[in-house]
Amino acid sequence: MTDPILTARGLTKRYGKVTALDRCDFDLYPGEILAVIGDNGAGKSSLIKALSGAVIPDDGEIKLDGSKVNFHSPIDARAHGIETVYQTLAMSPALSIVDNMFMGREIRQQGPMGRFLRRLDKPAMERVAREKLNDLGLMTIQNINQPVETLSGGQRQGVAVARAAAFGSKVIILDEPTAALGVKESRKVLDLIQDVKARGMPIVLISHNMPHVFEVADRIHVHRLGKRLCVVNPKEISMNDAVAYMTGAKEAPGAREAA
Amino acid sequence: MSETASKGQDYESSLSGASQEVAAFEDNRKGLIHRLQHALHVTPALVPLIVLVVALLIFGLTLGSRFFSPGTLTLILQQVQIVGILAAAQTLIILTAGIDLSVGAIAVFCSVIMGQFSFRYGIPPAIAIPCGLAVGTAIGAASGWLVSRVKLPPFIVTLGMWQIVLAANYLYSQNETIRSQDIRAEAPLLGLMGVRFEMGGAIVTLGVVTMIVLVIVLAYALRSTAWGRHVYAVGDDAEAAELAGVDRHRTIMSVYMLAGFICAIAGWVMIGRFGSVSPSASTGVVGNIQSITAVVIGGISLFGGRGSIWGAFFGALIVGTFELGLRMAGANAQWTYLLIGALIIGAVAVDQWIRKVTA
Numbered sequence: 295m296t297d298p299i300l301t302a303r304g305l306t307k308r309y310g311k312v313t314a315l316d317r318c319d320f321d322l323y324p325g326e327i328l329a330v331i332g333d334n335g336a337g338k339s340s341l342i343k344a345l346s347g348a349v350i351p352d353d354g355e356i357k358l359d360g361s362k363v364n365f366h367s368p369i370d371a372r373a374h375g376i377e378t379v380y381q382t383l384a385m386s387p388a389l390s391i392v393d394n395m396f397m398g399r400e401i402r403q404q405g406p407m408g409r410f411l412r413r414l415d416k417p418a419m420e421r422v423a424r425e426k427l428n429d430l431g432l433m434t435i436q437n438i439n440q441p442v443e444t445l446s447g448g449q450r451q452g453v454a455v456a457r458a459a460a461f462g463s464k465v466i467i468l469d470e471p472t473a474a475l476g477v478k479e480s481r482k483v484l485d486l487i488q489d490v491k492a493r494g495m496p497i498v499l500i501s502h503n504m505p506h507v508f509e510v511a512d513r514i515h516v517h518r519l520g521k522r523l524c525v526v527n528p529k530e531i532s533m534n535d536a537v538a539y540m541t542g543a544k545e546a547p548g549a550r551e552a553a
Numbered sequence: 554m555s556e557t558a559s560k561g562q563d564y565e566s567s568l569s570g571a572s573q574e575v576a577a578f579e580d581n582r583k584g585l586i587h588r589l590q591h592a593l594h595v596t597p598a599l600v601p602l603i604v605l606v607v608a609l610l611i612f613g614l615t616l617g618s619r620f621f622s623p624g625t626l627t628l629i630l631q632q633v634q635i636v637g638i639l640a641a642a643q644t645l646i647i648l649t650a651g652i653d654l655s656v657g658a659i660a661v662f663c664s665v666i667m668g669q670f671s672f673r674y675g676i677p678p679a680i681a682i683p684c685g686l687a688v689g690t691a692i693g694a695a696s697g698w699l700v701s702r703v704k705l706p707p708f709i710v711t712l713g714m715w716q717i718v719l720a721a722n723y724l725y726s727q728n729e730t731i732r733s734q735d736i737r738a739e740a741p742l743l744g745l746m747g748v749r750f751e752m753g754g755a756i757v758t759l760g761v762v763t764m765i766v767l768v769i770v771l772a773y774a775l776r777s778t779a780w781g782r783h784v785y786a787v788g789d790d791a792e793a794a795e796l797a798g799v800d801r802h803r804t805i806m807s808v809y810m811l812a813g814f815i816c817a818i819a820g821w822v823m824i825g826r827f828g829s830v831s832p833s834a835s836t837g838v839v840g841n842i843q844s845i846t847a848v849v850i851g852g853i854s855l856f857g858g859r860g861s862i863w864g865a866f867f868g869a870l871i872v873g874t875f876e877l878g879l880r881m882a883g884a885n886a887q888w889t890y891l892l893i894g895a896l897i898i899g900a901v902a903v904d905q906w907i908r909k910v911t912a
Contacts, residue, residue, distance in 0.1 A: 348796060369798050384796035386789040388858045393782050398798025400779035412778045441594065 297360060299324045299496055300345065300376075300465050305354035307340050314340035315351065316520035322465065327487065327497045329507040329528075332517030332540050338500050339381075339469070341517065345498070346378035346467055347371030358464065369398065375464030379471055383454045387443035392416070392423045394442050395457045426460040427453070448479040455483055459490050466490060467498045472506055484510055504533040516540050593907050597852045597860050600903055601867035604850075604896070608871060612878035620881060623755035633873035634760040635660070635819055635826060639840050640847035640865040641767050642815035645808045647848055648775075649788040650857025651700060651707030653809075655692070656816045657840015658718040661832060663689045663820035665722055668731040668830030671740045678742035686817040692718060693813020694806065701805040711841075719837050726832040733828030746825030760822035767815065768866045775862060784808060789858030846893060847872055850900045859904070871896065 302320035306313070314337045322328050332338045343349035345356065347365030356363050358374055365371045368378065385394045396419050402408040403415040420438055427438075442450055451474055458466050468487070472480040480503075487510050491497055501507050507514060508528045516523045516539045523539060524546040538544035593599055613621040639656045646653040663685040670681035692714065699710045736743050746760040775781035783804045786794035795801045819840075824830055851868030853860025872893060879889050 367800075368796050369800065372798055378796075380796055382793065382796075384793040386786040386793055386797070386858065388789045389782065389785055393786075394797070397782065397786055397794065400782065402779070411773075412780070414777055414779060414782075416777075444594075 296324055298322055299359060300498075301357045302341075302345065303355055303357075305341065305344055305351045305356070307337075307344060307349060307351045313520055315344065315354075317354070318517075318521045320345070320515065320522065321525075322496050322498060323513075324496055325491065325494050326512040327491050327499055327510050328513050328515055329499045329501060329511035330515045330517055331501065331504075331507060331536060336517045336540070337520040338517050340520075342378070342467055342469055342498070342500055345371070346376055348378075348380075372398075372461070375462060376467065377458035377462030377465070378467040379451075379454045379458045379469060381469045381473065383450055385442045385450060385454060388441055390439040390441055391427075391445075391453055392419050392438055394453065395419075395423045395426070395460070399461065422460070423456075426456045429456070429459075447474040448476055451475055451483070452479065455486060459486065462495060465496050465498065467500075469500045470502065471499070472501065472503055480506065504536065507536075508533055516546065518542060518546075590907060590909070593903070597904075597907065598864040598867060599852075600900070601851045601864050601871060605867045605871050605874065608874045608878070612874065612882070616878065616881055620878060623753055625877065625881075627755045627757055627761070629870065629873040629877050630761045630764075631756070631758055631826070632877065633869045634758070634764045635823055635836060636840070636843045636847055636872070637764040637866060637869040638767060638815060638819040638822060639836075639844035640851070640869045641764075641771055641862060642812035642819070643841075643844040643848045644851075644853055644860070644862045644865040645771070645784065645812050645815075646707065647788075647845075647853055647855060648784050648857060648860065649805060649808050650791070651808075652711065652845065652855070653696070653707065653812060654711040654841045655696065655714040655718055656812070656819075656844050657836045657838065658715045658722065659689050659692050659813055659816035660819040660823060660840060661834050661837035662692075662718050662722040662725075663817035664823045664830050664834070665726045665820075665832050667743055667821060667824065668736070669726060671743060672731055672735065678740040681740075682742065682821060685820060686814055689813040689815075689817025689820065690810050691813070693809040693811070693816070696813070697806040697809025700809065701802045715841065722832050722837065728832055730832070731830040736824070736829065743821075743824045743830070744828060746822040747828065748825070758825065760825050763818065763822060764866075767818070768862055771862045780804070780807065785858050787857075843872070846897060850893075850896050852900055852904060854904050854908075855901070859908075868900075 298321040300320070300322040302318065305315045305318040305320070307315040316337075318337065318341055320341065330338055330341065340349060344351045347368045347370045350366060356365070358376070363374060365374070371378070386397070389397075401415045401418050401422075403413045407413040408415065424438055442453065445453070451471065455468070455471055458468070471483050471487075475483060484506060487497060487499065499507065499511060511528050514526045514528055514536060516526060516536065518540055526536065526539070526547070535544065539546045619625065639660060642656050643653055666688050667678070667681050667685035670676045670684050671678045676684070696710050696714050699705050700707050733744075746758065746763060748759045750757050775784060783794065783799045786797070786799050787801055787804045791801055823834060823836060827834065847868035848865045849855065849868070850871055851860065851864030851866070853864050875892055876889050880886065
């Protein structure tokens with residue numbers, strides 16, 4: 295089997311007396327969709343935040359493409375090609391769709407206006423943003439400059455996913471991407487996930503929605519009590535089993551860690 | 554699994570018959586009120602501009618050509634130049650969801666430094682002025698560091714800084730005023746901002762020009778550069794901005810340092826406006842409240858992330874127009890304060906209403 299693109303070994307994170315990550319391991323292979331499931335408080339979010347640079351683990355190491363990386367901020371992780379859509383979406387409500395999509399990676403104008411006056415190339419940013427949103431097929435946009443706060447929850451989610459899909463180069467992490475969406479919009483996002491996968495981009499998907507997980511995931515990482523309990527193949531087990539593993543109702547299938 | 558999965562998939566089969574139109578960004582609220590709300594949401598400086606124009610018209614109609622003369626109208630500009638510049642600094646801080654109570658104190662302290670460096674140590678004004686500007690920037694950097702790194706509330710940091718700077722100002726200057734005839738004779742550069750141009754009765758000083766240029770430059774930077782977008786994003790939701798890839802610390806530091814620098818410029822303008830350098834200038838005590846008043850009347854949200862610097866500029870002009878207009882009309886000065894008070898409350902009420910577009 296090919297080497298994993300993103301691995302973590304022995305990740306540990308403590309908040310006071312609470313151990314959110316307890317020597318946790320993680321593997322993501324090229325071109326796959328890996329779902330991470332786990333009960334509330336299992337440490338999924340801490341794991342994702344460690345991988346995306348939002349949290350600095352106390353111990354353990356993360357390797358991207360075989361070389362060790364140390365993320366000190368989400369900007370670091372992004373610079374390495376890891377894009378994350380957070381559950382909170384990380385958008386500035388009062389700013390426009392374009393501003394949000396290009397936050398932290400604005401395009402400057404060519405020529406002296408850009409070089410000396412640092413003027414942004416708004417037409418170019420608008421064009422790219424429009425393209426990316428159209429790729430997603432999620433929306434017919436009236437006004438790409440409208441503030442994000444005037445959008446519905448689903449539309450905001452769409453913009454956040456489009457942002458990650460547009461700029462991620464190595465890994466895309468999606469934290470509960472369908473949680474706030476209606477049936478139709480969920481379908482669009484799932485299609486988009488398949489779409490992104492088809493382009494060869496590996497995806498980490500955190501979700502509580504078992505039908506969604508079983509539909510798109512190639513492998514399922516079951517997280518329990520701050521560590522990886524097991525990795526299962528959705529084609530071999532039932533949703534009931536998966537839920538039983540993650541809640542501890544059923545013993546996990548032996549050592550399948552690296553499967 | 555196949556059974557569960559197919560059951561899981563079933564509910565979506567009914568989608569085939571559903572409308573294919575997905576989540577269109579259509580604005581279906583067509584009422585006049587909603588349009589107005591939307592327009593204000595997009596251009597928040599509209600409200601103070603309307604208030605300013607109405608105020609000018611009312612005073613113009615009641616006072617006639619006495620008010621509507623180039624001399625009177627430019628007098629307003631001269632009277633608001635210091636508050637206007639301080640309001641520009643205040644705008645930057647408030648856009649990041651902070652507040653700066655030390656703006657006036659920094660301005661006075663920097664004017665004292667420019668003056669004392671020139672007269673006590675005999676440093677040429679061409680060097681003493683940059684020294685003053687540097688001190689203002691440094692004070693801003695200290696506040697910014699405390700806000701960003703130590704995570705103290707801006708209100709507390711600048712409340713303390715206000716007292717510290719004001720006290721340092723009295724201690725350092727030994728409460729000594731530098732007289733205007735000395736400045737004119739020995740260090741005219743200190744009074745540069747007071748240089749006036751006259752055009753058909755209109756009198757414009759360099760200080761006024763500085764204020765207007767400053768507002769234009771900041772308006773450009775806030776609107777058309779990445780830095781400006783980051784200032785808004787940090788003020789709107791600092792955590793989200795950070796996750797989205799904004800360097801929060803750098804943005805906050807740059808804002809506080811720039812605000813300190815602008816306050817120091819206000820200090821230089823003060824020397825030009827008053828002619829002398831006085832450590833007990835009232836700006837040190839009331840400059841913060843005056844600038845916050847201008848910013849709030851200008852429709853800039855105290856919660857951060859919303860508003861434009863033009864609003865603060867118009868806000869300062871509104872206060873200046875009321876003060877001068879009511880004085881010319883012979884009204885008791887307390888009427889000015891009463892009206893300004895009503896305007897402040899009205900402006901914040903409008904801000905809350907505009908935010909309801911979210912819902």
